[in-house]
Amino acid sequence: MTYTQKCPECGSTQLIIHKERGEVICKKCGLVVEEKIIDHSQEWQEFDSDKSEKRRRTGAPLSYSRYDMGLGTDIGQRGDLFQLEGKGMSKFFRLRKWQYRISTAIERNLKLALAELKRVASYLKLPKSVEEEAARVYTMAVQRGLVRGRSMESVVAGALYAACRRHEVPRTLDELSEASGIDKKEVGRTYRFITRELGIRILPSNPVDYIPRFASALKLTAETQSKSVEILEMAENSELTSGRGPTGIAAASLYVAALLNNEKRTQREVADIAGVTEVTIRNRYKELFTKLKLKDKLKHIKKIAA
DNA sequence: AAGACGAAAGTGGTTGA
DNA sequence: TCAACAACTTTCGTCTT
Numbered sequence: 414m415t416y417t418q419k420c421p422e423c424g425s426t427q428l429i430i431h432k433e434r435g436e437v438i439c440k441k442c443g444l445v446v447e448e449k450i451i452d453h454s455q456e457w458q459e460f461d462s463d464k465s466e467k468r469r470r471t472g473a474p475l476s477y478s479r480y481d482m483g484l485g486t487d488i489g490q491r492g493d494l495f496q497l498e499g500k501g502m503s504k505f506f507r508l509r510k511w512q513y514r515i516s517t518a519i520e521r522n523l524k525l526a527l528a529e530l531k532r533v534a535s536y537l538k539l540p541k542s543v544e545e546e547a548a549r550v551y552t553m554a555v556q557r558g559l560v561r562g563r564s565m566e567s568v569v570a571g572a573l574y575a576a577c578r579r580h581e582v583p584r585t586l587d588e589l590s591e592a593s594g595i596d597k598k599e600v601g602r603t604y605r606f607i608t609r610e611l612g613i614r615i616l617p618s619n620p621v622d623y624i625p626r627f628a629s630a631l632k633l634t635a636e637t638q639s640k641s642v643e644i645l646e647m648a649e650n651s652e653l654t655s656g657r658g659p660t661g662i663a664a665a666s667l668y669v670a671a672l673l674n675n676e677k678r679t680q681r682e683v684a685d686i687a688g689v690t691e692v693t694i695r696n697r698y699k700e701l702f703t704k705l706k707l708k709d710k711l712k713h714i715k716k717i718a719a
Numbered sequence: 720a721a722g723a724c725g726a727a728a729g730t731g732g733t734t735g736a
Numbered sequence: 737t738c739a740a741c742a743a744c745t746t747t748c749g750t751c752t753t
Binding site for chain 3: 734
C-alpha cells in the first residue's frame, strides 16, 4: 500500500501508516494526518499460493480466535458404515475414538489458552489484529505439539510477544512478563523456541516504535517526541544502534531530546518507563554526545536558559 | 538532599570452535 | 558442549546542583 500524501504541517512525505491504530502519522513532526481509516485488506493469512487463490469473501471470516476456525471435520457416526465389516469396522471405530480424543484435547487446551490470551492481550491493551495473530501462532504451536513440556501460559505469552513484534506494536519482555505472570526469561525462551520451530521471521525491533509510548508515559510534548525520533535517525546513520538493546537507545534519545527542549526528566524516570537502568541510559547518551557532537548544542541551550 | 556520574563486579544470552 | 564475549544490570562511592 502506498501513501502519497504530504504532511500538511511540515510538508514531509515520510508518512507512516499504522493499520492497527487506523492512523496516518507524520514521521517528522508527529502529526496525525488521518485517523480511523478502515482497513480494506483481507483479514486472513495465506498459507500457500494454492489456497490463497481459492479464498473468497463468503461466509463468516475465518477466525483464529476459534479453536478450529469454525471449520472442524468429524469422522461420521452413520451413513457410510454399511460398507464396512469386521476389521474395517473396528478400525473405523478406533479412528473415530482417537479423533474424538485428540480433538477434544486440543479443543480443551485451546479454549483455556485463548481465554488466557484474551486476558493478557486486553491487559496490555493490544489491538485485535495482534490478538488474532497471537492466536494463530498459538494454534500452530499446539498442532505441532510444541506446548508439550511447557506451560500453556508461557507459550501464550511467547505467541503474544511474537505477534507484537510482527505488528510493530512492541511491548517489552518485562511488560509481557508482568501481564502474564510468567518469568521474563521464560517468555523469551518460549518466544525464541516457537518462532524458530514455526519458522516465523521477525525483524529486529525498531527503537522508533517505542518512542510514542514512552513519550506519552513521561508526558513529553510532541516536539520532544519528534526531536528524539530525529536523534534516533542520526544515531542509526552513525551505526550506534546495531547490537544494542532498542529500549535503551529509545530511552537515551528521549532523555536527550527532553534535555534539549527544556523538558528535563531525570534519568531515573526515563529509565523506569523504558525498563532499563540509568547506567544504560548514561552509556547510550554518552555515545550520542561524542558521536553526534550534540555537546555543543546542549551547552548552547544551557547558556540561553541561564 | 537529590540527581548525575563512573568504576567494578555480576548476570544471561550469543557465538564459534 | 564449552569458553569467550558483548551488552546490560547491580551496587556503591563521589561529584554537582
